[in-house]
Amino acid sequence: DAGITQSPRYKITETGRQVTLMCHQTWSHSYMFWYRQDLGHGLRLIYYSAAADITDKGEVSDGYVVSRSKTENFPLTLESATRSQTSVYFCASSWQGGETQYFGPGTRLLVL
Amino acid sequence: DQQVKQNSPSLSVQEGRISILNCDYTNSMFDYFLWYKKYPAEGPTFLISISSIKDKNEDGRFTVFLNKSAKHLSLHIVPSQPGDSAVYFCAALxxxxxxxxxxxxxxxLKVLA
Known part of the structure; x- marks a missing residue:
């Protein structure tokens, strides 16, 4: 399907486990983003990528790792999940860092 | 340090009336300001934007106003409809x-029928 997709949509894991959230877009957008949404904090940027093999930290990057070997994919890995990483995670993309971002449907993650 | 602030967590408006959503920012270097709309269990979707060199942008029922001296922007929805009920995020770039x-x-925002 065209657009931006995220998988899984829901995930339950335990403290200390490694978790990878997937993001795939079909528009060939150069920029991709990961956000987390928490009550009272809105959307906070975790990492972004301007192109394949180029990534940069956002405001809440501790405990997260990203990679971008292909333009269309931007996986987010929680190396050792903590309860504070329970959140809804959104992936987004934009054309060359333009102002409009296109968001995926989100992944709801619960860390027990 | 919250550079973009929405001080009203919720707003209720009667159908057909005007909805005004507000946003304040602290950094005068922002180039663009945007509004996104989010329904439950969905990702945010772009609604309207404004360049920092303008003070108004209109798109149908939606108008965004930018007051650079006050570092304030607002989104006006006229007339409000029940389908406008959602969470609205402002953003700055x-x-x-x-x-x-x-x-x-x-x-x-909750629009009451």
Whole structure:
């Protein structure tokens, strides 16, 4: 399907486990983003990528790792999940860092 | 340091009336300001934007106003419809030097039929 997709949509894991959230877009957008949404904090940027093999930290990057070997994919890995990483995670993309971002449907993650 | 603030977590408006959502920012270097709309269990969707060199942008029932001296922007929805009930996020972007895209905390709008 065209657009931006995220998988899984829901995930339950335990403290200390490694978790990878997937993001795939079909528009060939150069920029991709990961956000987390928490009550009272809105959307906070975790990492972004301007192109394949180029990534940069956002405001809440501790405990997260990203990679971008292909333009269309931007996986987010929680190396050792903590309860504070329970959140809804959104992936987004934009054309060359333009102002409009296109968001995926989100992944709801619960860390027990 | 919250550079983009939405001080009203919620707002209720009667159908047909005007909805006004507000957003304040602290950094005068932002190039663009945007509003996104979010329904439950969905990702945010772009609604309307405004360049920092303008003071107004209109798109159908939606108008965004920018007051640079007050570092304030607002979204007006006229007339409000029940389908407008959602969470609205303002966002600010600057690309000079470090790329920054910052969202506010959101305002939940409820339009009452």
């Amino acid at each position: 600057y690309t000079s030097g470090t790329y920054k895209y910052i969202f506010g905390t959101g305002t939940r």
